[in-house]
Amino acid sequence: MIRKSNQQRDLFESERSFRLLVEGVADYALYMLDPNGIITSWNIGGERIKGYSPQEILGQHFSRFYTETDRANGKPARALGIARDQGRYEEEGWRVRKDGTFFWASVVIDPIYEDGTLVGYAKITRDITERRNTQLKLEAMQRQLAESQKFDALGQLTGGVAHDFNNLLMIISGSLHVLKKGDPDDSRLQRAISAIETATKRGAALTGQLLSFARRQSVNPQAIHFGDRIEAIREVLHAGVGSAVRLAFDIEREVWPVRADVSEFETALLNLVINARDAMPDGGTVTIGAHNIILDDPLHSGEYVAIAVSDTGLGIPSDVVDKIFEPFFTTKPVGKGTGLGLSQVHGFAHQAGGTVKVASELGKGTTFTILLPRETAAAPSETSVTTPLRGSGTVLLVEDNPDVALVSIGLLEQLGYHVRRVADAEAALRELENNGVDFVFSDIVMPGKMDGLGLAHRLRQIHPDLPILLATGYSEVAAGVRGEFPILRKPYEIHELSEAISKLPR
Ligand SMILES: Nc1ncnc2c1ncn2[C@@H]1O[C@H](COP(=O)(O)OP(=O)(O)OP(=O)(O)O)[C@@H](O)[C@H]1O
Ligand SMILES: [Mg+2]
Numbered sequence: 001m002i003r004k005s006n007q008q009r010d011l012f013e014s015e016r017s018f019r020l021l022v023e024g025v026a027d028y029a030l031y032m033l034d035p036n037g038i039i040t041s042w043n044i045g046g047e048r049i050k051g052y053s054p055q056e057i058l059g060q061h062f063s064r065f066y067t068e069t070d071r072a073n074g075k076p077a078r079a080l081g082i083a084r085d086q087g088r089y090e091e092e093g094w095r096v097r098k099d100g101t102f103f104w105a106s107v108v109i110d111p112i113y114e115d116g117t118l119v120g121y122a123k124i125t126r127d128i129t130e131r132r133n134t135q136l137k138l139e140a141m142q143r144q145l146a147e148s149q150k151f152d153a154l155g156q157l158t159g160g161v162a163h164d165f166n167n168l169l170m171i172i173s174g175s176l177h178v179l180k181k182g183d184p185d186d187s188r189l190q191r192a193i194s195a196i197e198t199a200t201k202r203g204a205a206l207t208g209q210l211l212s213f214a215r216r217q218s219v220n221p222q223a224i225h226f227g228d229r230i231e232a233i234r235e236v237l238h239a240g241v242g243s244a245v246r247l248a249f250d251i252e253r254e255v256w257p258v259r260a261d262v263s264e265f266e267t268a269l270l271n272l273v274i275n276a277r278d279a280m281p282d283g284g285t286v287t288i289g290a291h292n293i294i295l296d297d298p299l300h301s302g303e304y305v306a307i308a309v310s311d312t313g314l315g316i317p318s319d320v321v322d323k324i325f326e327p328f329f330t331t332k333p334v335g336k337g338t339g340l341g342l343s344q345v346h347g348f349a350h351q352a353g354g355t356v357k358v359a360s361e362l363g364k365g366t367t368f369t370i371l372l373p374r375e376t377a378a379a380p381s382e383t384s385v386t387t388p389l390r391g392s393g394t395v396l397l398v399e400d401n402p403d404v405a406l407v408s409i410g411l412l413e414q415l416g417y418h419v420r421r422v423a424d425a426e427a428a429l430r431e432l433e434n435n436g437v438d439f440v441f442s443d444i445v446m447p448g449k450m451d452g453l454g455l456a457h458r459l460r461q462i463h464p465d466l467p468i469l470l471a472t473g474y475s476e477v478a479a480g481v482r483g484e485f486p487i488l489r490k491p492y493e494i495h496e497l498s499e500a501i502s503k504l505p506r
Contacts, residue, residue, distance in 0.1 A: 029125040033109075035118050037062050037080055049127045051098030062123065065095045067102070083109040083121055092132075095125070104129040141298050148350075151325075155347065158327055159214030162207040163445075166473035167404050169207065170491035173200045174407030177414060177494055204491050206340070207473075212264055212351070213327055213343035220487065221352070223375045224265055226255045226290045226305065233266050240270055241277045241286055250289035250308075258305050258372040260352040268348045271341035272309035272368050278332065279313030279366060286311050295371065300355060303374040308367055315362035324358070345370065391416030391498075393438035398428045398455065400446045411494050412441070415501070425450035429458065432466075439467040439504055444487075456485050467504035 022030050022043050029046035031039055039062055042054040050057075050065060063076035070076070070093070083089035089109040094102045106126045112119050179193055230237075230251070241247050269288070276286040289308040295301050316324065323329045325346040330339030345368070349356040353373045360366040395417045399405040402423075409419045420437065422428045424446055432440075440459060444452035456468045473490040488500045 027126065029123070031123055032112070033062055033080075033121040033123055035120055037076060037121075040120065046125070049097075049103070049125065050095075056098075065125075067094050067096055070094075079107075079109055080121060083111050084118060087111065092128070103127045104132045137298055144299060151346070151350075154327060155214040158210045158343075162210035162214065163473045165203065166207050166211075166490050167401055169200050169203050170473075171403050171407050172196060173204075173491055173493065174411055176200070178410055200491070206338070208267070209338075209340040209344040210327070211347075211473075212267070213340065213347035220261050220483070221259050222262065222483070223257045223377075224260055224262060225257050226307065227251065229262070229265060229269075230288070233269070236266075236270065237273055237288075240273050244283035245277050245280055246283075246285040247273075248285055248287040250287055252291045254292070255290045256292050256303065256305050256374040258352065258354075259375040259377070260348070260372065264344075264348045264351075268345045268370065269307070269309070271345050272370075275341055275368075276309055276311035276313065276366070278337075279311050279315075281314075284312035284365075292374070293371075300371060300373075303376075304354065304371045305374060307370040307372065310365060310367040312365040315364055316358070316360040316366055317362060321358065321360060325356075342368075394418045394420060394436075396428060396431060396437040396440045397421040398423075398425065398440065398442035398446070398452065400424060400443065404443075408441070411497055414494060415498050417501075424448040425452070425455035425458075428455055432459075432463065437466075439469065439501070441469045441471065441501075444470050444472040453485075467506060469500055469504055 022041075025043060025045050026048050027045055028043075029049045030043045031046050032041040034040050039057055039060055042052070042057055046057070047053055061076075063071050066076050079089045079091070087110075089107075091107045093105060093107070095105040095107075096102055104127070106128045108124045110122045112122055176193055176197055179189075182189060230249070238247060273286055273288070280286075287308075287310045289306075289310070291306050291308075293304050293306050295304045320331065325342050326339075327343040328339040330337040332339075346356055349370045349372065354371045357369045357371065358366065359369075395412055397405060397408055397412065397419050399408060399421065400423050405421050405423075409421060412419045420431065420435070422431050425442075425448060428440065428442065431437075440455075442452040442455055446452055450458070452470050452472075456470060459466055459468055468485055469488060470485050471488040471490055471492070486500060486503060488496065492500075
């Protein structure tokens with residue numbers, strides 16, 4: 001009978017417990033390679049992470065854990081070389097499990113020497129796929145946050161500018177109607193008036209774009225059915241692309257409805273189509289697509305409709321693509337582009353609770369995809385039967401800006417109404433106590449405790465039958481009105497005012 005010495009027994013015990021430790025660690029693959037990379041030991045962690053039992057893997061070359069591309073590039077041998085030459089190899093990268101799936105691995109390789117000779121390598125691998133995914137998600141969210149903060153700041157600025165500009169346009173276009181009534185034979189006067197009129201319309205279109213970028217434009221969100229909208233603007237789209245460019249459609253049969261402002265929606269689509277045309281000076285194809293998709297990213301998840309506009313054009317250089325959504329960024333010659341098209345698209349998509357993405361390849365083409373959440377609410381009921389209001393009666397105009405008020409009074413009087421004007425909501429309530437009116441026409445954004453919407457709600461309570469028409473150049477409040485009250489968008493023309501009044505319930 002052989003009796004181990006104490007020393008021998010201690011050594012045996014410590015080796016045994018060490019082996020138990022290594023074999024039992026489940027969160028790390030801990031194993032040995034011989035100097036050529038053949039696997040000579042294996043633990044439970046290796047089996048758990050990579051899926052191989054010891055019998056399957058012992059004697060195999062460790063390069064089987066690498067992706068095919070990495071193997072083809074000689075990465076496994078290089079890793080051993082670095083470990084040998086530099087005393088350690090460390091890396092994070094894709095590795096392959098037995099079942100062929102990939103995982104993101106943190107890898108360490110240490111060379112093992114005995115009496116100065118390399119006898120093999122110790123290898124430690126951890127599966128950090130989850131940690132990496134969390135990290136990536138976090139980074140994506142931080143990037144999107146930074147981007148949205150930048151756009152918010154720009155939006156505030158453009159929104160402010162556009163709002164003031166709109167009031168100016170309102171005054172100019174309104175005064176034109178007065179001027180037009182001057183001497184009709186003076187042709188120079190008429191030409192000047194027409195020129196001002198055209199300029200006003202362009203200015204109004206411009207502020208419209210700015211306001212949607214500022215996300216303050218969604219005056220009238222409603223359920224939109226893609227097919228209907230396309231039909232409605234098919235002509236405009238065809239005219240927009242011209243004859244050298246083919247227009248194709250790839251629209252899923254049952255595209256879900258979305259909720260947005262119709263005219264904003266059409267403008268966004270047109271902006272994308274015109275950009276696509278401009279990117280194809282030698283002709284090509286623009287494809288408008290619409291598909292239902294389920295999204296699963298931190299900021300947008302659930303049921304969405306993807307509206308894609310693809311071209312076969314020049315593509316967008318990588319140093320340009322980061323700037324294209326910024327207002328006034330354009331690569332087009334002066335007079336050809338203002339750089340507001342994509343700002344409008346961006347503002348529109350975000351205001352409708354979605355987003356817009358771009359994919360582009362130089363020389364191949366570009367695809368812009370607007371993602372909008374599916375509209376789930378039941379369709380709003382039709383507005384009650386309306387009888388046209390004849391151009392007579394008294395209107396209470398609530399408008400704080402005296403110049404705008406002057407113009408509005410002019411237009412209302414041209415339409416045959418008698419106008420009483422007050423500057424704020426409180427004054428309006430006082431005025432109504434003393435004198436009856438046929439309807440109230442109020443600006444939404446006003447100084448004082450109560451704005452136009454507050455006034456409208458109050459009037460609903462105390463004079464439920466009094467018709468109310470609201471007007472706004474822009475307003476975040478307007479988005480909250482959601483069809484409760486009719487809203488006229490500033491700057492408005494006399495026929496728009498007349499139409500809005502005629503639709504008031506009486
Ligand atoms: N489909 C596309 N292919 C290639 N480049 C594009 C495409 N769409 C947009 N771009 C680039 O993005 C820039 C900004 O587009 P955006 O629509 O905002 O402004 P614009 O077309 O230059 O002017 P505007 O639309 O105001 O008339 C363009 O000048 C162009 O460089
Ligand atoms: Mg454009």
